[in-house]
Amino acid sequence: MTTIFVFEYLTGGGIDPDVAGTGSLADLSALIVEGRMMRDAIASDLRALPGVAVTFASSRFEQPDGALARRCAERGEPVTHFVARMARAHDYACVIAPECDQLLLRLHDAVGASRWLGCAKEAIRAASSKSATAARLAAHGIAGTPALKPDDACLHEASRWVVKPDDGAGGLDTFVYQDLDAARVEYERRVAGGRNPVLQAWVEGEPLSLSLMCDDEGARLISINRQRIGISEANSARRERIVQFDGVEVDQIDRQGPQGRALERLAMDVAQAFPGLRGFAGIDVVWNAARGPVVIEVNPRPTVAYAELSKRAARNLAADLLAAHRVPGFDGRKTAHACGASS
Template sequence: MKRVFVFEYLTGGGEVGSDAERDELMPMGRLMRDALVADLLTVPGVQVSAALCRHAPEVPAGARGVAARTGEATLDFMARESAAHDLACVVAPETGGLLLKYSRCVSPARWVGCSPQAIALASSKQATLRQLDAAGVCTPLAITEARRWVVKPDDGAGAIDTRVHHRHEAALQDLQARTRRGEPATLEPWVEGDALSLSLLCRGAGEAEVLSVNSQQVAVDAQGAVRFLGVQVNALPAAQALTQVAEAVARALPGLKGFVGIDLVWHAQHGPVVIEVNPRITCAYAGLSAALERPLAAELLALFEREPAHA
């Protein structure tokens, strides 16, 4: 029997900057955790444990809920439970290097996901765009006719602290203010077009399969604040251009393995423009196995198939 531990940062007790941020992000965290747990429970010969906390005190039926000990740091809790299982599936934001820290605290023999090197690169939006641009992938760096500009955390999650400006000068002032506050941020052209995401199954060595093309609902209010409203999974067929982009990203970012998300915008002139890469499970995972009629969790585990870590 293979024992798999699922740790999602927020539902596992991870801290965020404010209660408002927690309220905004917690539903997405719970959605990802519960979808992955439910899929894993259908895999023969697998026992599933899932992290919980007082903000998310229940796990899907059939899984064993585990929580941090009193006074135990979330990172220590994750590392301890990972060591007690054969495999660890960790979903955490790139913000503040969190996902990278978690990847380095789990034995490579147990880690189900991208390599620490790939996570480190994808954790910086600026570094990711530079790497992709150098590899010939179209990114916002190629947009020279922008009418609006966006300032956002360089390692942010979701649309938190993301703002669109109509004047480049205003965007630059926003960036400078964040820099003075010690907040790593990036200024990019705002890419006009249809917001999409790709869900990939990366098999390593630059090999990537497009599982689904998803439509993202993104809103910008009168003050320029950006909000992520949700995603319609498997909304569009995988056009050849999108498949080519996925394969190019996988080649440009060595170490991508497992479930990976790409956020992009379909621009009228430039076609698919890659905005960022998420080296982990995303919200688009929820319901995808049913939509595709494929056992994605079983396929995911098969990529990391090893002998059990315990007798």
Template sequence: MKRIFVYEYLSGGGETAPGELLAMGQSMRDAIMADLLRLGNHEVSVATCQRASPVPEPARPVTPRDGESAFDFVARQADAHDLAWVVAPETDGLLARLHQCVDPGRWLGCDGPAIELATRKRMTLMTLAEAGIATPLAFDHAPETTRWVVKPDDGAGAVATRLHHDPAAAVDDWSARSRAGSPMAIEPWVDGMALSLSLLCGRKRCELLSINRQHLDIDAQGLLSFRGVEVNTMPLADPRATTLGALAARVHQVIPGLRGFVGIDLVWHERRGPVVIEINPRVTCAYVGLSRALGRNLASEVIAMHVGERASSPKVAHIHV
């Protein structure tokens, strides 16, 4: 029986967060946990903290020691388990640093270079654009562009993202926040339907699992807020799904280290079709309820793909940093 460690950064005690963010993180944790418990052939340990809801049996709750950092905690628990499934934001290189704490043979998810590229939002767009994939960079000098977005270059979702109607104001915002020490990105706002793609990725496989609808709010000051996602809202029989499936496959070719459950945020532009906004190299909110919606156990498939690929790969030594 394999032992698997599930770690979601916020509900696992990594950081104090507003209630809505904690609830979002906990929902992803619980969805992964529920899928794993349904398998019946894994010992499941789940990171938790006092702020999070209790971990139900037969899963085993695990908590950091007093004064133990998130990195030391994840390294210790990963070493005690056969597999580790880590969910954390890319902000401040967090997900990349946690990846370094886990032996690659145990890590369920994207490889280091893919995480590091996806963490740098501007570099991700440049890489995709060079490969001929539509991104907001294609709208830099378009006459239709009348709004601009300033956001953390290593951010997640809509956190600290502001919309501007004036390019000078956008540049001022970008400059001020950059001088304050935060790496910032500035890009054109792309009008259209906000979507996300949920993918199952392996070394030679990229399956489009679902097309999801994202809901964003913009307040009077231009601040964006993520208000949730509707999972599997566009059927794969929809004519647009063929285009989106081809896009997913192309992204996988350009970033070959994408593994496991991966998300792509995009906008469906009325004239240009899908425009990629960012890549999420980890489980996203769209995982919640998706196994049930598809009639599949996605955790089982992620594990099976990982184990199969590791069995066919040469063994590589790994050193914790």
């Protein structure tokens, strides 16, 4: 029997209402829902595989099905200690967590490479920084969104600008400006506060995401998804708007069509540029009418698209995840599967 511990940060005790406060939890509510969706989908898929026993992390504020094996951190126990303790009690650990504050890297170290069902440390480190990601993409000739300084002349070529954390997750603390001077002020304000922001030109176009399954033989594009990105008013005087992620519609573009083939080539190029991507990973892209696909960020971990694909897949995606890590009993390319695409 292969034992696997599934940990998702927001639902597994990473956020404590006693510490975070009501306001913070309200801001994170959508991410908590998405985290639970990913955790439950992966745990369910793993449970359905023969010879696999699953334990998942929960918090004391959650009341899941009592028939399922779950564990909670001890009161006051640091999350990395909890994950390390549970990983030692299982053969493998599957971890979903944001890259911010090097959290995903720290959890990788807590689990250890031999038990880790996820991307390698070098891929996580490179993809955790938006500026480092942009630099690596540029070095490989891949269209991306460079991190710019407030005095960069190319800023004037855009009509909107975005300020966000260099290691942020989703749309948290991400603002779009129609006024370049206001964007510069916000960037400098964050720098003065000891934060690590990036200033980028906003890329106009259709927001997409690419879902990949990666192993040591390469990467396979399993779905092209449309992202629902909302932009709400924050401060009209400063022409500032908040970017919000409102969900994903999976498997939306035919991978055999011209656009699908272009995105598949892009996915393979990005996977080569980020060695160490393993298992399920995602790439956020904007399809610009003039430039074609522009990479916004690389996600070295399962994304919310996994949960939607899990509902629709003709086979169990967790089998591919285990095969990508050569878990005994799961034979690599024999488990290869790509979901059917629709235009």
